[in-house]
Amino acid sequence: MTPKRLTRQESAARTRARLLDHAEREFLRRGYAAASLDRIAETAGYSKGAVYGNFAGKEELCLEVIDRHFTRLFQEFATELVAAEERIEARMEVIERWQSKVLGEHDWRLLAIEFAAQSRHNRRLQRRLADRDRRIRNAVIDLLGQQLRQLGLTPPLPVEDLAVAVMALAAGIAVQQALDPDIAPTLLSDAIRVLLTGTR
Amino acid sequence: MTPKRLTRQESAARTRARLLDHAEREFLRRGYAAASLDRIAETAGYSKGAVYGNFAGKEELCLEVIDRHFTRLFQEFATELVAAEERIEARMEVIERWQSKVLGEHDWRLLAIEFAAQSRHNRRLQRRLADRDRRIRNAVIDLLGQQLRQLGLTPPLPVEDLAVAVMALAAGIAVQQALDPDIAPTLLSDAIRVLLTGTR
DNA sequence: GTCTATAAATCGATAGAC
DNA sequence: GTCTATCGATTTATAGAC
Numbered sequence: 377m378t379p380k381r382l383t384r385q386e387s388a389a390r391t392r393a394r395l396l397d398h399a400e401r402e403f404l405r406r407g408y409a410a411a412s413l414d415r416i417a418e419t420a421g422y423s424k425g426a427v428y429g430n431f432a433g434k435e436e437l438c439l440e441v442i443d444r445h446f447t448r449l450f451q452e453f454a455t456e457l458v459a460a461e462e463r464i465e466a467r468m469e470v471i472e473r474w475q476s477k478v479l480g481e482h483d484w485r486l487l488a489i490e491f492a493a494q495s496r497h498n499r500r501l502q503r504r505l506a507d508r509d510r511r512i513r514n515a516v517i518d519l520l521g522q523q524l525r526q527l528g529l530t531p532p533l534p535v536e537d538l539a540v541a542v543m544a545l546a547a548g549i550a551v552q553q554a555l556d557p558d559i560a561p562t563l564l565s566d567a568i569r570v571l572l573t574g575t576r
Numbered sequence: 577m578t579p580k581r582l583t584r585q586e587s588a589a590r591t592r593a594r595l596l597d598h599a600e601r602e603f604l605r606r607g608y609a610a611a612s613l614d615r616i617a618e619t620a621g622y623s624k625g626a627v628y629g630n631f632a633g634k635e636e637l638c639l640e641v642i643d644r645h646f647t648r649l650f651q652e653f654a655t656e657l658v659a660a661e662e663r664i665e666a667r668m669e670v671i672e673r674w675q676s677k678v679l680g681e682h683d684w685r686l687l688a689i690e691f692a693a694q695s696r697h698n699r700r701l702q703r704r705l706a707d708r709d710r711r712i713r714n715a716v717i718d719l720l721g722q723q724l725r726q727l728g729l730t731p732p733l734p735v736e737d738l739a740v741a742v743m744a745l746a747a748g749i750a751v752q753q754a755l756d757p758d759i760a761p762t763l764l765s766d767a768i769r770v771l772l773t774g775t776r
Numbered sequence: 777g778t779c780t781a782t783a784a785a786t787c788g789a790t791a792g793a794c
Numbered sequence: 795g796t797c798t799a800t801c802g803a804t805t806t807a808t809a810g811a812c
Contacts, residue, residue: 388795407696409609413788424789425796434788483696490693492751493686496607506755513752532770537760541767544748545741551692552713552740555706560737567741570732571767574774588777613806624807625778634806 392430394420400441404483408438408490435494435501442488443508449478450512454519464527468569475564478546482554485547513539524572532574541571592630594620600641604683608638608690635694635701642688643708649678650712654719664727668769675764678746682754685747713739724772732774741771 398420402411413434417424431437453474460466495502516539524531531538545567553559560566598620602611613634617624631637653674660666695702716739724731731738745767753759760766769775 391795407693409694410697412786414786422795423797425798428789429795486693486696489689489751492755493607493690493693494609495755496683496686497610502755509752509755532775533766537763537766540749540752540759540763541745544745544752546748547751548744548746548748549740551689551747552709552744555692555695555702555709559740563737563740566733566737567771570771570774574770575732591777612804614804623779625780628807629777 388430391422391426395422395427395430395437396441396444399437400445403438403441403487407487408494411438413437435498438487438491439501439504442484442491445484446488446512450515453478454515457519457523462526464529464573467523467527468565471568472562472565476561479550479553479561479564482550485550486554489547489551513543516543529572531572533571538571542568545571588630591622591626595622595627595630595637596641596644599637600645603638603641603687607687608694611638613637635698638687638691639701639704642684642691645684646688646712650715653678654715657719657723662726664729664773667723667727668765671768672762672765676761679750679753679761679764682750685750686754689747689751713743716743729772731772733771738771742768745771 395416399411399416402416402419406412411434413427414424416437417427420426427437431440453470456474457467457470460470492505495505517535520539520542521535523529524535533541545564549559549564549567595616599611599616602616602619606612611634613627614624616637617627620626627637631640653670656674657667657670660670692705695705717735720739720742721735723729724735733741745764749759749764749767
């Protein structure tokens, strides 16, 4: 097997991907502030020059890492949810299955909020995070609206508010659970059910 | 008016209080990571030696700043809530009045979560934060249980879960609102009402 | 308890060679 | 695009005088 000779573009893409992968590990392990570009470059088999050649800086690199993960996560979840049977119990089952995955990702959640706090110092980053937040929220609103319509539910709150509340619950419970593992593992889906149907 | 001669203890307490006050300003303004003990000491009229003489380090100082604030905040809220009339509408009014205060404190919320993310590097801090979290949660559980009993409500979830959900909502909504001010300002109280009563 | 002075260690970012 | 070398700035924490 002769390894294919990489074109310039392929080689650059490979470097980028490798840097992203190792950046993910470093950011997850140490958090944003304590992560070191030097270590990222070194573990990926490059030096810092490669990082600055492929990314504008630490913030851009971290933003891309976070974006990549949560975009993937949401899309996989949405796909499963849409594919489930058109009964509320079937849909809730999908939610219950995913809550442990979402809530279990303590490191991701801590990284995301630490990075959000970071935006205090940077107007531009603040705007980009707000845009991203709105994008995700709109996706949640669409998904939620579709589910409610299909299931014939009329929730006690407007769907726009439900979306914010669901996202807030997911983030807030995950943070509390990161500090204290004793929190009820089905709380997220239970609370979502109450918000959507008004009852347990 | 001759200024009273301060005893050694009074003088020490004053220094501590001054340092705490200026630490609060610095941490709120810059966040945990970017805050500088040097600046804190200087603006308080001391030098770094005074900080290390009164606090074990940056983490301890910040923890005390955060603790002082949220303990005060919760106690004031609980006092008002307990003092209100024994009707659900009167109690909800207190909650509605406080939600804008709690949600408006973006800097405090960002600081608290940035600090929580910080605990990744420090087992001891992790335990202390978890203890604090449990302490607050127990207070919320007590307060919530008392309210439900007085008002004769039977919520769709156990009171322990409600407490976690309410805290998660408050934190999660505040973070989203810090990034995007367009979020409905009454969402927190609306969602709490649904969680407590099952309806709007 | 507080000050001054300094240690000791980083880190992000850049310049210039290749 | 990537590397090496380094700048420049900052920080926490400590040592020792008073």
